[in-house]
Amino acid sequence: MLSCIAEVRVTPILISDPPLLNLQGVHQPYTPRTIVEVITGSGVVGIGETYGDTDYLNIAQAFGPELIGGELTVNDLPARVAACTERVGAQRIDNTVQAEGLRGSRSMTKIALSVSSAFEVAIWDALGHELGLPVHALLGGKVRDAVEYSAYLFYRWAEHPEPDEPKDTWGAALDPEGVVAQAKRMADDYGFSSFKLKGGVFEPAQEVAAIRALAEAFPGQPLRLDPNGAWSVATSLEVAAQLEGVAEYLEDPTTGTSNMAQVAARTSLPLATNMCVTSVDEIAEAFRTDAVQVVLSDHHYWGGLRATQDLAAVCRAFGVELSMHSNTHLGISLAAMTQVAATIPGLRYACDTHRPWQTEDVITEPHTFSGGKLAVTDTPGLGVELDRDSLAKLHKRWQESEVRTRDDAAAMRRVHPDWTAPAFPRW
Numbered sequence: 001m002l003s004c005i006a007e008v009r010v011t012p013i014l015i016s017d018p019p020l021l022n023l024q025g026v027h028q029p030y031t032p033r034t035i036v037e038v039i040t041g042s043g044v045v046g047i048g049e050t051y052g053d054t055d056y057l058n059i060a061q062a063f064g065p066e067l068i069g070g071e072l073t074v075n076d077l078p079a080r081v082a083a084c085t086e087r088v089g090a091q092r093i094d095n096t097v098q099a100e101g102l103r104g105s106r107s108m109t110k111i112a113l114s115v116s117s118a119f120e121v122a123i124w125d126a127l128g129h130e131l132g133l134p135v136h137a138l139l140g141g142k143v144r145d146a147v148e149y150s151a152y153l154f155y156r157w158a159e160h161p162e163p164d165e166p167k168d169t170w171g172a173a174l175d176p177e178g179v180v181a182q183a184k185r186m187a188d189d190y191g192f193s194s195f196k197l198k199g200g201v202f203e204p205a206q207e208v209a210a211i212r213a214l215a216e217a218f219p220g221q222p223l224r225l226d227p228n229g230a231w232s233v234a235t236s237l238e239v240a241a242q243l244e245g246v247a248e249y250l251e252d253p254t255t256g257t258s259n260m261a262q263v264a265a266r267t268s269l270p271l272a273t274n275m276c277v278t279s280v281d282e283i284a285e286a287f288r289t290d291a292v293q294v295v296l297s298d299h300h301y302w303g304g305l306r307a308t309q310d311l312a313a314v315c316r317a318f319g320v321e322l323s324m325h326s327n328t329h330l331g332i333s334l335a336a337m338t339q340v341a342a343t344i345p346g347l348r349y350a351c352d353t354h355r356p357w358q359t360e361d362v363i364t365e366p367h368t369f370s371g372g373k374l375a376v377t378d379t380p381g382l383g384v385e386l387d388r389d390s391l392a393k394l395h396k397r398w399q400e401s402e403v404r405t406r407d408d409a410a411a412m413r414r415v416h417p418d419w420t421a422p423a424f425p426r427w
């Protein structure tokens with residue numbers, strides 16, 4: 001007989017983040033995350049992680065206690081979190097804006113699923129510990145022993161504007177030479193052999209030049225460019241023509257399924273997305289119109305690991321490839337990504353990860369990449385352990401700070417006071 005859930009803890013934290021540039025602006029020095037702990041009657045602890053912005057945190061804090069006394073089951077979580085979201089005042093959520101402009105359209109359902117994902121992962125982890133099995137075994141078993149990740153390259157400043165803000169040793173990358181230097185360090189330190197450049201920051205010609213410089217520095221290695229929908233259909237087609245035979249795919253060159261379909265119809269370069277296929281109701285139109293050839297799944301978006309497997313099955317049915325998207329995240333989410341990626345057949349594109357950019361973590365032994373891959377652990381649950389000192393320190397930072405959301409445009413205004421997030425298409 002499995003133990004029931006005896007306690008749930010929801011802890012907001014602030015983690016440091018480097019000054020990475022994107023279409024919307026720049027990453028803040030500190031960004032919020034939510035850490036979830038599900039504790040069973042036998043004392044087992046399962047952990048999960050998701051966004052920490054206020055809309056997400058409020059729902060997570062309201063929902064956590066509803067699990068107490070219940071069983072370690074995941075199938076009813078999305079519906080239960082959605083019902084809780086209604087009660088928490090989801091009517092305040094503006095469904096019309098593009099969340100951070102980087103994630104596609106925003107909706108209450110998507111926010112609820114992102115919250116649900118943290119509880120789902122925590123329950124899988126707890127179940128794994130209760131049964132002495134790794135999460136991948138609970139999900140049906142692994143089909144690979146290691147998961148390959150791609151280097152996630154960013155244009156960036158050397159430092160945040162204020163002297164007492166977090167620093168790292170990567171230096172600036174504001175031109176093709178800087179991007180290549182960053183890629184070389186990613187290859188040397190982590191063994192990554194495919195590279196994605198976050199675009200939408202400079203004029204397309206400069207970003208094409210950076211991809212060409214990468215192709216020269218890393219001949220034959222897979223390259224991707226992701227401007228988060230910054231380009232018109234015409235610009236996307238110009239870039240596609242220049243990168244055919246150079247890049248392995250273009251990621252969200254333009255905004256919206258119909259624009260993506262127009263681009264896809266006139267280039268041989270595959271199009272990937274983490275913006276126009278981010279929920280079940282967006283799949284049909286995108287697949288029917290052949291708008292995307294690679295869906296970048298994200299267990300935070302889709303509601304967890306089971307939902308990621310479901311998405312993989314739908315993609316298989318339509319001959320669409322699957323890979324993984326990543327946003328600023330810590331080791332709990334990386335462990336979850338690795339466990340589910342291990343179970344998905346035919347994953348032929350390396351998954352994204354922001355992990356090398358994070359200097360902090362809440363697990364006792366942060367992951368080590370070898371040859372750009374993470375080994376799939378067979379230890380029970382997710383195979384990672386919560387570092388309570390670190391969690392307490394990062395929670396204290398949250399308590400002492402006024403930062404409650406990630407706002408890349410506001411962070412950019414500290415340096416360029418006239419900055420506003422650009423209208424689509426930017427170019």
Ligand SMILES: O=C([O-])C(=O)C[C@H](O)[C@@H](O)C(=O)[O-]
Nearest residue numbers: 022102226274325326327328
């Ligand atoms: O692939 C993507 O679109 C992303 O990773 C979105 C992220 O939010 C990224 O652009 C970032 O953190 O600046």
Ligand SMILES: [Mg+2]
Nearest residue numbers: 226251252274
């Ligand atoms: Mg993307």
